[in-house]
Amino acid sequence: MTNAERPARLAYLPNGFRVISPGSHIVCARTGMPVPLDRLRYWSVERQEGYGSAEAAVDAMCGR
Secondary structure, three states: OOOOOOEOEEEEEOOEEEEEEOOOEEEOOOOOOEEEHHHOOEEEOOOOEEEOOHHHHHHHHHOO
C-alpha cells in the first residue's frame, strides 16, 4: 500500500496538526468518509480526531 492509498496518522494540535505516519487522507471520525489532508479544516484536540465538515465537527462536539 502506498502513502497515496493509506490514511495518515496525525497529532491534532490547537493551531494545526503534525503527521505521525504519512498518508494522503484521514477518515472522518463521524462519517467514515476520507478527507484529503489539504482539505482538513476541522478537528478536536481533546478527542484527537478529524472531521470532514463543520457539521460533522458540531455533531461530535454536541454528542449527536
